Amino acid sequence: EAGVAQSPRYKIIEKRQSVAFWCNPISGHATLYWYQQILGQGPKLLIQFQNNGVVDDSQLPKDRFSAERLKGVDSTLKIQPAKLEDSAVYLCASSSLAGRYNEQFFGPGTRLTVL
Amino acid sequence: KNQVEQSPQSLIILEGKNCTLQCNYTVSPFSNLRWYKQDTGRGPVSLTIMTFSENTKSNGRYTATLDADTKQSSLHITASQLSDSASYICVVSATGNQFYFGTGTSLTVIP
Numbered sequence: 077e078a079g080v081a082q083s084p085r086y087k088i089i090e091k092r093q094s095v096a097f098w099c100n101p102i103s104g105h106a107t108l109y110w111y112q113q114i115l116g117q118g119p120k121l122l123i124q125f126q127n128n129g130v131v132d133d134s135q136l137p138k139d140r141f142s143a144e145r146l147k148g149v150d151s152t153l154k155i156q157p158a159k160l161e162d163s164a165v166y167l168c169a170s171s172s173l174a175g176r177y178n179e180q181f182f183g184p185g186t187r188l189t190v191l
Numbered sequence: 192k193n194q195v196e197q198s199p200q201s202l203i204i205l206e207g208k209n210c211t212l213q214c215n216y217t218v219s220p221f222s223n224l225r226w227y228k229q230d231t232g233r234g235p236v237s238l239t240i241m242t243f244s245e246n247t248k249s250n251g252r253y254t255a256t257l258d259a260d261t262k263q264s265s266l267h268i269t270a271s272q273l274s275d276s277a278s279y280i281c282v283v284s285a286t287g288n289q290f291y292f293g294t295g296t297s298l299t300v301i302p
Contacts, residue, residue, distance in 0.1 A: 080234070109290075118280055118292040119235075132289075167234055179225065180282075180290060182234030 078102065080183035082168050088189045094156040097186045101149070101170030107131075109180065110143055110153050111167040119167055125151065126173075155188075163190045193218040195283050197293035204300055208271055212296045214264040214281030222284040226255050226266045229278040229295070238266070238279075271300045 081100040089095050101108050107126050111119035122141065124131040127148040136143070140159070145151040155162055165185040171178050195216045204210050216224070223242045227235035239248040239255040241264070247256050252269045268275055281293040 116297075118294040120292075121290070169234075178222070178284060179237060179240060182227075182236070184234050185232075187232070 080168055080170055080181055082166075082183035082186055084186055085184060086187045086189075088191065089158055090191050091160055092157040094154065095158055095188065096155075097153045097166050097168075097188075099151045099153070099168030099183060101151070101168070102172075102181055104172060105170035105181075106148070106173050107171045108145055108151050109167075109169040109171075110151070111169065113165045113167055113185070115164070122153070122166075158188075158190045160190050163188055193283075193285065193289075193291050195281055195291045195293040197279075197281050197296050199296060200294070201297040202299070204271055204298070206271060206273055206300050206302050210268050210271060210298065212266045212268075212279050212281075212298070214266070214283075214293055216262050216264070216281070216283045216291070216293075218262075218283040218285050218291050220286050221259065221262075222286045224255075224257055224264050224281065224283050226253070226264075227280040227282060229280055231277070235280055268298075271298075273300050273302065276300045 109124050110122040113119040122136045123133040123143045125145045128145050143153045165187050167185045168183045169180040171180045198213045225240040226238045229235040241248050241257045254267045257264045278295040280295045283291045
């Protein structure tokens with residue numbers, strides 16, 4: 077079974093620039109999550125999708141962050157314009173509604189550095 | 192308020208020694224608790240998952256315990272190896288696919 081794929085793995089941009097991250101979840105997983113993980117901290121949920129609908133985006137800074145999952149499969153997370161404090165690892169995870177444990181599976185993350 | 196707290200924040204141990212990491216939570220309604228290992232530069236990988244009725248679960252040298260009454264969990268690592276150096280994150284799931292993350296314990300194993 078292929079895991080959660082993310083790209084790019086690393087990105088360096090200057091503040092006020094735009095950036096986009098891509099995530100391909102495990103096939104058949106209905107739920108997709110984007111997390112922001114600042115160095116030394118646990119992941120913070122930015123947005124949760126179930127199929128192509130948003131379940132929770134309460135912690136997404138909507139003035140600069142946006143995310144979509146148009147066909148209920150792949151997802152993109154965009155930051156426009158970026159700030160220095162956006163430097164972090166952006167993790168994508170997916171989970172299935174079926175199964176006993178509703179376990180999340182994480183991708184390798186995208187490390188963003190904003191200069 | 193649903194929260195997950197982990198201790199210690201960081202830990203340094205000698206190779207071959209044992210250690211125990213702690214996780215306290217206030218998440219309700221409780222669904223399950225899992226421990227993840229996160230190597231530097233990688234996404235978290237699940238070590239153990241426990242539901243309300245499970246009070247211990249092992250995965251090789253990793254043994255997790257759960258006390259649902261006191262809302263505490265521990266992760267015990269036996270005979271540590273250099274490759275155990277990582278962050279260990281406790282995640283508590285509430286019903287409805289809601290996940291609450293601890294801030295993690297950074298473990299460093301030195302030779």
